[in-house]
């Protein structure tokens with residue numbers, strides 16, 4: 001296996017990165033998150049109990065693997081401690097396996113209040129955020145007023161900074177949004193608890209990564225959300241507030257981009273999107289509902305139903321370009337098993353022009369009409385298939401065609417939730 005690998009969502013998130021990371025984690029020493037916060041979510045099953053993790057990578061279940069939250073991650077101390085406690089209760093030695101950048105930005109209750117008030121005020125133009133305060137936390141970081149993990153180490157200074165920040169945000173909340181002010185004391189209590197629980201986990205992440213790399217340790221960088229939700233390259237303003245694309249690995253972790261070996265774009269065999277924003281291949285009628293039902297397309301963080309549509313190769317070409325994808329990992333192929341006909345969007349038509357990659361202008365993207373290629377379905381179960389040869393011929397043809405249009409080879413195909421339900425087309429060991 002390459003020494004370093006990036007695994008990220010190549011569509012609008014929820015591609016099933018968790019399973020792919022889990023599969024590859026067997027061979028690595030470090031799993032690193034570099035952006036996003038507890039807006040992400042992946043489901044784990046431990047001892048038959050289902051739990052959803054939002055911040056901690058699923059690598060936490062593997063002995064000998066360190067899980068790192070880089071400085072590009074925004075961390076809600078409360079959400080993180082809740083997750084840690086769930087895992088600790090299951091006997092997972094979280095304190096040995098988890099490390100956090102002391103430079104990571106904190107998500108605090110005023111961010112959540114601002115997120116919710118903003119969305120409410122936007123009405124029909126709302127982004128459809130997860131309501132976790134992620135956008136306002138990144139705003140504070142960029143505005144250079146954020147409280148960070150290391151501020152927890154000196155609570156007197158923390159309180160001073162907090163007073164200034166609260167002064168500002170409470171003015172906006174009460175005067176602009178006519179909303180209640182956020183109280184100071186509960187935040188100070190949260191900070192005290194966070195210092196007690198998290199101080200021992202804080203490290204200099206770039207230094208650790210450089211040393212691990214020198215020692216020939218293998219590192220997986222795990223993206224959250226998907227490339228088309230990237231703040232710079234996604235369908236702005238219907239995006240999340242971080243760089244979800246491969247470039248974000250270097251800035252969000254402090255690991256030099258020259259040392260990134262392979263980049264895997266996790267891609268559903270169709271498309272989904274949660275929240276607002278254009279989605280040219282969206283299927284609003286029966287087939288969309290069928291995909292949603294079979295694919296259990298409900299958000300892991302908010303439980304919201306996901307919008308479903310045909311595979312959008314135009315969007316994926318952009319993603320391949322943005323991320324310099326080495327490989328595709330195709331997930332949820334089995335969700336398409338019962339369909340008679342399957343479509344692939346190969347181009348868009350808009351304003352009398354043909355588009356091979358999506359227009360940068362989101363309003364224009366909203367007007368794009370998909371041009372489809374039609375493929376016969378395989379109409380038999382692919383659930384749990386483990387070899388390429390065992391796939392129905394029409395499924396093989398469909399997958400080959402996706403790779404051909406996007407010009408990225410397929411490394412693996414997932415045919416079910418279990419890690420064994422995977423077709424490996426290349427070796428990662």
Ligand code: IMP
Nearest residue numbers: 013014039040128129130239240274275
């Ligand atoms: P935020 O990240 O909560 O600010 O939400 C901004 C946009 O990103 C919304 O459309 C969310 O639905 C979307 N989003 C955030 N996290 C995820 C995720 O983990 N999967 C899919 N969409 C997400």
